[in-house]
Amino acid sequence: MRWGGGREIEEERIDEILELIWTLRERGITDLDQLLEEGKDLEAKSILRVMIRDDLFDVEDNRVILKERGEEKAREIIRRHRLTERLLSEIFELSEEVVEQEACKLEHILSPGVTESVCTFLGHPPTCIHGKPIPRGECCAKFKKEMKPLVIPLEELGLGEEGRIVFITPRSHQRLDRLSALGIVPGSILRMHQRNPSYVLQIGETTLALDGEVVRDIYVKKVKD
Amino acid sequence: MESCGKETRPKDSSGERIILIGNPNVGKSVIFNYLTGKYVTVSNYPGTTVEVATGAMFTKGKKFQVVDTPGINSLIPTSEDEKVTRDILLQGPPAHLVQVIDAKNLRRGLLISLQLLEMGVPFVVVLNMWDEAKSRGIDINLRKLSEHLGMPVLKAVATRRKGLEKIKENLQPHVTSFPAITYPEAIEDGVSRILSFLPEPPISKRSLALMLLTGDESLAEWLHQNLPEEEISRIEKIRHEVQTRFRDPIGYLINQARLRKVDEILSRVKTSPEETPRTFSASLGNLAIHPFWGIPILLFILFLTYQFVGVFGAQISVDFLEETLFGEWLLPPLTGLIHRFIPIPILQELLVGPYGILTMALTYAIAIVLPIVGCFFIIFGLMEDSGYLPRLAVMSNKIFKRIGLNGKAVLPMVLGLGCDTMATMTTRILDTEKDRTIVTLLLALGVPCSAQLGVILGMFSGLPIFYLLAWIFLIALILLMVGYLAARLLPGEGSDFILELPPLRVPKISNIVVKTLARIEWYLKEAVPLFILGTLFLFILHQTKALALLEQISTPLIVHFLGLPAKATEAFIIGFLRRDYGAAGLFMLAREGLLDPRQILVSLVTITLFIPCIAQFFMMIKERGLKKTLWISAVIFPIAFGAGGLLNFLLRFLGL
Structure with missing residues (x-):
């Protein structure tokens, strides 16, 4: 023992x-x-x-x-430490002191799977809370390759282009309820009609005028024509 | 069990109810008008109906009570007018339901259908605007859709009265079973736990439990009436427990599950073309909200309005009615007759004197205000029916954002140019109480109603255009400033701008005519008695010499501060009854040459900002409560006279 x-x-x-x-x-x-x-x-x-x-x-x-093995091991531990820092300070809003303490403990025990989940949950952050780079993991590479060019904020959809809604960030429950009652849920297809003076979107045969604030909550995947 | 509960309810004495329900702007009111032979306003923008209308219908020797409801997007209400509709469903006795769906927008309609099925209430589906759907190449298999829903499905073109007769034959009496939508397990679990607490509702318990799970606050009142406190808090606890299992709000997850089901049904019953053909009206509709072209279109519409209301209505028509019809053809012979047959001087005075009912009240109401209002109602009807109004909201959203509102507020504000009283009621389409309060304040403060606006345009039409522009600028500036301050001072939150744009349509002349006539009738009923009352009031003041006294008392305010002739006091006194009546008084003063251009501008700015008319005042109490109404009035009075006085000094200082 x-x-x-x-x-x-x-x-x-x-x-x-x-x-x-x-x-x-x-x-x-x-x-x-x-x-x-x-x-x-x-x-x-x-x-x-x-x-x-x-x-x-x-x-x-x-x-x-x-050496190669050491490099890899070091990268993983740094990655775990810095991701934990971000998680604790941004999501749980803990004080810097507590963050440091906990991160030092957690960096030794996080499994690779959990580390990837945390990284994905945080949106693959490139830097830690002190501004130092977080070594990239496999999940980040995947994100870069598959997701990044595909999932874009609705705002960035070109005029006349269509996008399938991937997710909506729930900033307020009421807003989400209202959008879903109009058929705006993940999976629905939107067409960007115009951006100024207000956003105008087409969903099915419905034309909707919306604020930039609301549009900013919606993320889409471009639909190829 | 459920049917037992229902049957014991007493039957309404005025006949079984038929409730029209559906998304906004799908044509419920048109169908209502057809079924009942009554007239409620029909327009081409969402939110025309804000109050429930009822009317009788006779068919097969039976009497029914038809109920028209404000449009909804979901039976979980997000605004006050949606709550009205949902509450109707919660009240007994059981009724026949007619769900009206815009055939082009089947997806959104079916989202409501599924909720109705869940409620366990029978209904008929009317796929309206079948012609528009067809012209876009959309094809819906009615038989299959009917099989999926277990309810009759009809197609109709309500504005052309096609297919509506069948509604009467299909008022489905019995509930068919519908395979329930299954929600995520934790939600289902929550539903079954809540079920045990619920009293026998007029709709299915399951649907009620789902509404409760979403945290629907508008149900609170109903709950407190029907359940003991402790059980309500237990339901609330279950809701919290369920919510902790998900990242997204429960209501959203439920809607998502429903939409999946809707899409499944759609894929089996509907086919639509890859590319919808571009039509002229669609292109024009796009231009009207174009960041560049939208502005000249807006200006062009304003110009036409000015030409029609300000020039044709306020000058040509008023000249004819006031000078020729009343001044030459009607009043002289009438005055002669009255002097001959009624030898009592005071009665003669009362009828044809300077404050006479014929010479003042009816002349003002019929010869000055009516032609102007009539013209405005026509233009306004055209704007409503073409679908331009919501596009105006798109153009003006950024301006309204500045004052803490959003483009949606343009609807009640523009309606206010028709009638502020109606517009105050329309504030219900706004989503938060804060928005509604700000718009009510702005309507009461500075949005001139059609009657007032017409008279004002008429007065400015004789002056250089600078004066009209100065008036518009000042009123807009004051509205913006007051709105800006109100948005910061009032507690509460503003709301999101999410507005549906209906397609641009060619207005139907028959609807414009009917609508304009209905509004003129309403104007005559509403305004003429008040005009007569105001005239009587002035007449008594004049007879008792109190008028001279009042004019003397208000001299510092009217003559020194505002720089107006003492006679203008009369206009402000009757302005207490109706602002347009006050404006009409000023109109007469200007015609008699008693006001110079500076005085016209000052008096018009003041009367525009003056307190709202009596009808609007009562509507404000009804919608916002007495306390808020008194506050609003207390704010308005000093602003009106303060702005007028400042303008007077400024203009004098500039030597204009």
């Missing part, structure tokens, strides 16, 4: 160090001494040895260079 527990702690330490290497590298620092100083970990040296043995990184001329 002790061995298992010890192993977990070791894993966490490795994660922390990989994270540190990554963030230092972002600041342009690859110096090993600097790493040891910032690490402030008494056992750091022994852990570093384990890490080198595990083929995570190499030291050349006192410079730390991540």
Whole structure:
């Protein structure tokens, strides 16, 4: 049992160090001494040895260079950390202190599946709350390739073009109810008629005039003609 | 169980009810007029009917009571006029239902059909505007649709009275079973839990439970009448529990499930062409809301209105009626007759004196106001029936946004140019109480009704165009400023601008004629008695010398502050009864050469902003409550005289 527990702690330490290497590298620092100083970990040296043995990184001329496995592991942990930060601060509106604390815990335990879900839920954010880049995951690549050119805000639909509604962001319940009573629900096809002085949309044989505010809630997929 | 509950209800003494229900602007009122032989206003824009109308119909020796209702998009109301319709369904006794659907817009109609089926009430479906659907290449299989719904389906062209007779034969008496729509599991679960609390409603419990799940606040009143407090809070709890299971609001999920069913039915009964052919009226309709071309079209329509109402109505027609008909043909012989046969001076005065009923009240009402109002009603009817009014809302949405409203507010405001009293009632089509209050205030403050507007246009037609433009500019400026302030000071929220644009249609002359006559009749009934009352009032003031006294008292206000002749006081006194009567008084002063151009502008700005007429005042109390009405009046008075006075000083300062 002790061995298992010890192993977990070791894993966490490795994660922390990989994270540190990554963030230092972002600041342009690859110096090993600097790493040891910032690490402030008494056992750091022994852990570093384990890490080198595990083929995570190499030291050349006192410079730390991540190897392929280490790079991947580091990217994942940074991604988990920064996504968690965003989730906690934006969705749950927690204070920065709590966010940091929790993110440090969660970064070790989030499974790849949950990480993807969080990323998708947040709309594949490119940066963390401190403005640093969040490493892209597979889901982001998919989003870029399949979704991005397809799902657009209704506002961006060209004049005379048709779009199938993909989703409507529920800013107010009443608005959503009213739109759905007029047949505006995901799956319905809209045609953009004009944008000024008001938006005019065609749905079936119904012509509707709407505010920009309402239109901004609607996202569509272009229908090919 | 349900049918037991229904049968015990007492039958209405005035016969079984036939309720017309359907989306806005599908032709319910036309069908109502056909079935009852009565006339309710018919126009080509959503929201014409804001109040329930009832009329009798006789068929096969039986008497029915037909009910026309405001249009709805869903039986979960989002505005006051929709609530009116839904509440009718909640009241017993059971009735025959006729659902009118615009055949072109079958999808939206079926969304309501499904809700009616869920309610377990029988109905006849009338697919109206069959001709328009056909010309667009839309084909609907009536037999299949009827099979899907389990209800009779008829096609009709109501404006040409085609297919309407069949409604009478198809008033379906029994409920057929309809395979219920299944909603997401958590919703179904919530429904079955709520069911156990509900009393026996006039509609199916399931539909009521669904309405409650959506958090339909307009049901609160009904609930409190029929259920104990604790059960209401239990229902509320269930609703919350169900809602936590979804990200989207329940009402939206329910509508989505219904629309899926609708689309399933549509795919089996309807075929429509890939490309709808472009028609001339569609192109013109598009031009009318075009960001560029819409403006010259708007100006052209305004110009035509001015020519017809201001020139033809207020000058040519008034000249003829007032000077020739009344001044030469009617009044001199009548005066002679009265002087010969009624030898009592005071009665002579009362009839043909300077404040006489014939010489003042009827001359004003028939010779001055009527031709102007009549012309306006014709133009207005054309605008209504062509479908231009909602397009005006599109053009003006941005302006109304500035004052916290949206383009939809243009409908009551433009209707206010017809009659502010009616327009105050039409504020019901707006979605929030805040919107309704602001529009009621603006209507009461500065939207001149047709009678007043006509008289005003008539007075300006003799002056350089600058004066008319200055008047328009000032009134618009004041309305914008007051609206802007009101939007910031009043609590509550504004609403979204979501408005349906009906197709542009060629107005039917017969409907314009009927509508104009109905409005003129209404004007005569409404205005003439008040004109006579106002004249009597002035007559008494004049006889008792109180008029001179009042003129003296108000000299600082009227003469010094506004810079008008003392006689203008009379116009403002009768203006308390009707603003148009007051304006007509000013019209006469101007004709007699007692007002110079500056005085005309000042007096007209003041009378335009003056307090609303008595009928509008009562309508405001009815719609907004006494407290708000008194507040609105308290705001209006100082604005009217303040604006007039400031303008007077400004014009003098500029040396105009």
